[in-house]
Amino acid sequence: MRKKNMNKKVAKVLSVVAASVLALGLAGCAPAGDSGSSEGLKIAIMPKAINIGYFTAWNEGAQKACEELGATCDYIGPNEATGPAQVEFINQVIQQGYDVLVISAADQNAIVPSLQKAKEAGITIVTSDADVAAESKDSRVVSILPSAADRIGTAEVDWIAEAVGEKGSIAVLSASATAANQNVWIEAMGPYLTENYPNMSWVGGTVDKSTFYGDDDATKSTQQFNAILTQYPDVAGIISPTTVGVLAAAAEKKAKGANVKVTGLGLPSEMAPYIEDGTVEKVGLWNPIDLGYVAVYAAVAAKNGTFDGAVGSSFEAGGKTYAVVDGNIVFLGDPFTFTKDNIAEFKVIY
Amino acid sequence: MANFSLPKIQLSWDKGVVLFLVLAIFIGSFSSEYFATASNLSFVIASIAEIAIIATAMTYLIIAGEIDLSVASMMSLSSASIGFAFREGLPFEIAILIGLAVGLAAGLFNGILVTFFGLPSLAVTIATLALYRGLCWVLLENKPVNQLPEFWISLGFRNIPNTFLPWSTIPLVILAAAAWVVLHHTKTGRWVFAIGINPEAAKFSGVPVNRVKLGLFAYSGLMSGVAGVIYTLRFASASPDGGVGYELSVIAAVLFGGVAIAGGVGTMWGVLAAVVSLGVMRSGLQLVGFSANALLIVSGGLLLISVILPKVTEFVRIRNSRASTPKIKQKNEEKKYE
Numbered sequence: 069m070r071k072k073n074m075n076k077k078v079a080k081v082l083s084v085v086a087a088s089v090l091a092l093g094l095a096g097c098a099p100a101g102d103s104g105s106s107e108g109l110k111i112a113i114m115p116k117a118i119n120i121g122y123f124t125a126w127n128e129g130a131q132k133a134c135e136e137l138g139a140t141c142d143y144i145g146p147n148e149a150t151g152p153a154q155v156e157f158i159n160q161v162i163q164q165g166y167d168v169l170v171i172s173a174a175d176q177n178a179i180v181p182s183l184q185k186a187k188e189a190g191i192t193i194v195t196s197d198a199d200v201a202a203e204s205k206d207s208r209v210v211s212i213l214p215s216a217a218d219r220i221g222t223a224e225v226d227w228i229a230e231a232v233g234e235k236g237s238i239a240v241l242s243a244s245a246t247a248a249n250q251n252v253w254i255e256a257m258g259p260y261l262t263e264n265y266p267n268m269s270w271v272g273g274t275v276d277k278s279t280f281y282g283d284d285d286a287t288k289s290t291q292q293f294n295a296i297l298t299q300y301p302d303v304a305g306i307i308s309p310t311t312v313g314v315l316a317a318a319a320e321k322k323a324k325g326a327n328v329k330v331t332g333l334g335l336p337s338e339m340a341p342y343i344e345d346g347t348v349e350k351v352g353l354w355n356p357i358d359l360g361y362v363a364v365y366a367a368v369a370a371k372n373g374t375f376d377g378a379v380g381s382s383f384e385a386g387g388k389t390y391a392v393v394d395g396n397i398v399f400l401g402d403p404f405t406f407t408k409d410n411i412a413e414f415k416v417i418y
Numbered sequence: 419m420a421n422f423s424l425p426k427i428q429l430s431w432d433k434g435v436v437l438f439l440v441l442a443i444f445i446g447s448f449s450s451e452y453f454a455t456a457s458n459l460s461f462v463i464a465s466i467a468e469i470a471i472i473a474t475a476m477t478y479l480i481i482a483g484e485i486d487l488s489v490a491s492m493m494s495l496s497s498a499s500i501g502f503a504f505r506e507g508l509p510f511e512i513a514i515l516i517g518l519a520v521g522l523a524a525g526l527f528n529g530i531l532v533t534f535f536g537l538p539s540l541a542v543t544i545a546t547l548a549l550y551r552g553l554c555w556v557l558l559e560n561k562p563v564n565q566l567p568e569f570w571i572s573l574g575f576r577n578i579p580n581t582f583l584p585w586s587t588i589p590l591v592i593l594a595a596a597a598w599v600v601l602h603h604t605k606t607g608r609w610v611f612a613i614g615i616n617p618e619a620a621k622f623s624g625v626p627v628n629r630v631k632l633g634l635f636a637y638s639g640l641m642s643g644v645a646g647v648i649y650t651l652r653f654a655s656a657s658p659d660g661g662v663g664y665e666l667s668v669i670a671a672v673l674f675g676g677v678a679i680a681g682g683v684g685t686m687w688g689v690l691a692a693v694v695s696l697g698v699m700r701s702g703l704q705l706v707g708f709s710a711n712a713l714l715i716v717s718g719g720l721l722l723i724s725v726i727l728p729k730v731t732e733f734v735r736i737r738n739s740r741a742s743t744p745k746i747k748q749k750n751e752e753k754k755y756e
Contacts, residue, residue, distance in 0.1 A: 118710060147710035152653060152660070159461040160704050163452045177564040177655035181575035203565055245560035246659055 109139040109168060109368060112161045113360065116149035116174040116198065120284070121335050122311045122356050123172065125418035126197060129360030130170060133385070137368050139168075149244070149284050151175025158182040162189045168367045170360070172197040176204075176248040183207040192371040196363030197356065198249050202395060209370045210377035211397045212363040212390075214354035217249070221256035221309070223403050224332060225265070227350050228305040231329035235267040236304025239296045240279040241289060241317055241332075243310040253309050254279055271300040282313045289316035297326055308332035314351055318342040336406045340415035343408060352405040357418055359400060362390060366398065431676035431728060432688025439695040446702030453705050456582035464575070464652060466697035467586035468493065468645035468661070470690065472668045473675075474597035475638040477689045479539075480672055481601075483614045483681030484631060486638045487543040488528060489645075490664035491550035496521040496646025498554040501563030501656025510567045517650070518643040524550055525639015529632040539635075547665070554658040562657035566650070574651025586648045593644065598686040606630070614681030670717060671696055674724040696720070 113130045115123030127143045134141035144160065146153035154174045161169050162185060169191050173179055180200055183193055184207050192209060199211040214220065228238055240257070242250045258275035261268055272278035280296055282289025289312055296303055306328055308314035314332035321330055322342060334351035342348045365385030369375035375383040382391040390398045406414055429437070447454035472489045479486050496517040503513035524546070531542045573585045601607040609630050612620040621627050650656050675692030677684030696717070703713055 145710065147714065150659070150662075151655075151657075153710070155653070156461075156465060156700075156704065157710075159458075159465075163455070163458050163461065163705065165452070175562075175653075175655075175657070177562050178653035178657065180564075181571065181652070181654045185575065201564055244659065245555070246562055246657055251560065 107138040109137070109371060110164075110166045111139050111141045111168040111170065111364065111367070112166045113141050113143045113364075114145040114154065114157060114161070114169065114171040115143070116145070116154070116172050117147055117284070118143070118145045119147055120149075120312065121338055122353075123197075125335065125337075126172070126356040126360040128418070129355075129357035129362075130364045131360075132357075133361045133364035133368075137364070139364075139368065141364070142166075146174075149174045149247075151178025154179050155182045158186055162186050162191065166191055168192045168194075168364075168371055170194050170196050170363045170367050173200050173248070174198070175246065176201040180204040180207050192367055194363050194367040194370065197359050199397070201248070205396050208377075209375075209396070210366055210392055211395075212359055212366055212400070213397055214359060214400050215402050216399055217252040218256035218260075220333075220403055221253035222260040223352060224253070224307045224309055225257050225260050227331040227352060227405070228307050228329060229261075229265050229268060231331055231349050232268070232304040234265055237269045237271045237300065237302060238278070238305040238307060239271045239300065239303050240275065241292055241296065241306055241308040241310075241313045242279050242281050243284040243313065245281045247284070247310075250309050257307070268304075271296070271303050282308075282310075282316065284310055284312045286312060286316050289313045290320045293317045293320045294324075297324075297328065303328055305329040305331070311335050311338065311353070314348075315339065318348045322347045333403070334406070335418060336411055336414035337416070337418060339406065340411050343406060343411045346408075350405055350407045352403040354400055354403050355418065361385060362398070362400065366390070432685045432691070435675055435688050435695060436691045439691050439698065442695055442698045442702060446698060446705070449702065450705040453702055458701060458705070460577055460582045460584055462694075462697045462701050463587055463590075464584040465700075466693050467584070467590050467652075468649050469664060469667050469671060469696075470590055470693040471593055471641050471645045471648070472638070472664070473671050473689055473693050474594055474686065475634070475641040476668050476672045477597070477675070477677055477684055477686055478601065478610055478634050479638055480669075480677045480679065481614045481681055481684045482610045482631060482634055483617065484532065484539040484634065485543065485669070486525075486528060486539065486635065487665050487669075488524070488546040488550055489638060489642045489668055490661045491547045491554070492521050492524045492639050492642035493646040493649060493664065494554050494658065494660040494662075495524055495550045495557075496643040497650040497656045497660050498557045498658055500647065500650050502557040504566065504656075505563050510570055514570075514647055517646055518640065521643020521646055522636055522640045525636045525642065526632070528639065529635030532635060533628040533632045551658075551662075554660075558656065558658040560658070562655050564655040566654055566656075570651055571654045574648070574654060586652070589644060589648070593641065594686070594690055598690075601686050610634070611682060614683070616682075667696070667717070670721040670724070674720055676724075676728075678728070679725070 111134060113127050131141050145157050151174050158179060169186055173195055187193060187207060194210055195208045196212040199213060200207055240254055242254060254275060270278040280292040282292045293316060296306060306317055308317050309332050311334055314334040315338050317330045330348050331350055333353050339348060339351050362385045366383055369383040370377060375381060377392060377396050379392050379394060382389050392398055452458060476486060499520040500513045500517035503516045504510055528543055528546055531537050532539045577584050609625045612625050613627055613630060617627055649660055671693040672689050673679060675689030677689060700713060703716060
């Protein structure tokens with residue numbers, strides 16, 4: 069097998085590789101990120117995935133804060149909402165010497181080691197919209213979250229109950245099965261429905277068995293929406309606690325003329341056509357613009373040493389004061405609802 | 419590859435890949451000040467470790483004319499088993515052994531279906547791709563396991579002290595070196611090539627075809643298991659949806675590394691250079707500001723190139739040799755490409 073010849077070539081090639089690796093190693097150490105004044109801070113804004121309208125709005129708020137603070141904000145992140153995909157971009161943030169990272173955690177565990185590394189590299193980290201696991205809260209300074217988790221879930225149950233007239237069985241069309249936010253909200257839905265709406269039930273018996281996963285992907289969410297209708301033809305209502313899912317559900321409901329009520333967490337700009345034509349009566353959401361905006365203020369205050377994220381401490385953003393509660397978290401408030409009456413006003417905002 | 423005896427201007431595919439790698443490193447260094455740094459190198463190595471380790475086994479399988487599409491699922495199943503065993507209270511060291519054993523068993527199962535029942539590996543491993551992934555969900559449901567022992571986690575994401583190399587470099591180098599030696603310098607390696615070139619002929623000349631194939635699938639499972647351990651430690655958690663789509667990266671790297679999809683041709687170092695190239699390119703493009711969407715186009719494009727380019731060069735070469743070489747040499751040429 070031309071062994072001799074090959075060995076020689078292998079050796080030659082190896083030496084080239086070795087030389088280039090060596091050159092690479094010698095080429096220098098990472099430039100130290102310069103710190104100091106709040107002007108000119110380099111901030112990375114990282115969504116779970118870059119192609120989601122919700123995060124575009126979230127980024128808008130962040131950019132506004134950056135402008136006010138005189139910092140540079142770059143919007144970078146993966147195109148699939150998974151932890152491992154996000155890790156590559158966290159590495160990039162470390163590599164490029166950013167001062168601050170504002171991130172919506174796509175996976176509450178998998179990104180923690182990388183966040184730890186970023187922290188060691190001197191980067192100030194604030195999670196916004198989605199947090200890391202409670203045990204790992206030391207990896208970030210503070211988390212800026214919409215509202216207390218159980219209330220997000222139970223509010224959605226109230227909306228669907230109103231839509232279906234407080235009777236019938238319902239299902240959930242969620243994001244991915246490991247999406248931490250959605251799982252907490254869905255967990256809160258179960259007992260709340262039983263306690264408050266005796267004439268309502270879950271299509272699969274329990275909330276767990278009635279939850280379908282569209283993975284925050286439009287096509288897959290549509291398929292799962294149809295799967296619910298096929299499997300449970302009597303389903304009265306579907307809650308989709310994710311903007312991708314509720315949009316897919318509304319579109320498919322309209323296309324099929326399906327006789328099922330849909331509600332959930334939706335972006336007003338995306339949901340406007342379906343709310344205006346009556347396909348969907350009501351969706352709700354907090355304001356992602358505020359989430360991004362407040363998170364940047366929190367992060368910059370932490371970077372400048374005027375705020376440490378401790379329980380009871382506070383910082384200011386846009387003239388309002390935000391206080392840190394248990395778990396080193398700041399909650400923005402109750403979810404806001406959109407109906408025919410106010411959708412025109414909000415669809416142009418986000 | 420097949421043309422070592424040809425005139426020196428000819429560039430074999432795997433040498434081309436190494437050249438490509440060197441070029442990519444140089445271009446990367448010039449386009450971004452952050453590229454050629456120790457910490458970036460560490461990230462690149464860490465990000466390709468699992469793919470590289472699985473690719474060593476995939477190289478054997480594809481050279482032998484088989485394929486294993488279930489590698490990412492086996493990796494995730496190994497990771498999920500580790501998480502499950504640990505959550506059930508077993509010591510983490512035992513959990514890791516269980517993870518490796520599960521990978522090996524999953525690979526053996528693939529191998530038994532292919533060899534004993536004579537089923538095509540493409541179909542078998544598409545089925546087990548889904549099956550093993552399903553088992554991950556059964557084991558962990560939608561609750562990832564975290565809070566693994568600090569010592570092990572730090573192995574997963576720290577560098578070897580005083581170097582820029584992540585700990586995963588050690589298994590990677592050992593396994594790659596072993597795979598290289600066995601493939602190119604042992605009887606087993608020659609058997610693998612023989613099976614890929616012509617399984618019938620190999621059988622008649624005394625190669626235990628089924629035994630070798632069974633071994634290769636088990637090897638693929640075990641390497642996926644090793645990758646599963648590294649993956650678990652790197653992300654400090656075991657999640658049922660880990661590594662979705664990794665099989666594509668692995669196969670892309672193997673083909674880009676010069677292994678013929680039809681079997682019988684390939685080198686280990688071509689594949690390893692290809693894996694590193696992919697990592698380097700991704701990192702470089704990311705650092706100069708390509709978005710995640712654009713990166714997808716690049717990996718898809720590379721895969722296409724590695725399938726199309728060999729066909730084109732082969733065509734050109736045959737035509738050239740027909741036009742310019744004496745009859746006897748031409749005959750030899752043609753034989754080579756049959």
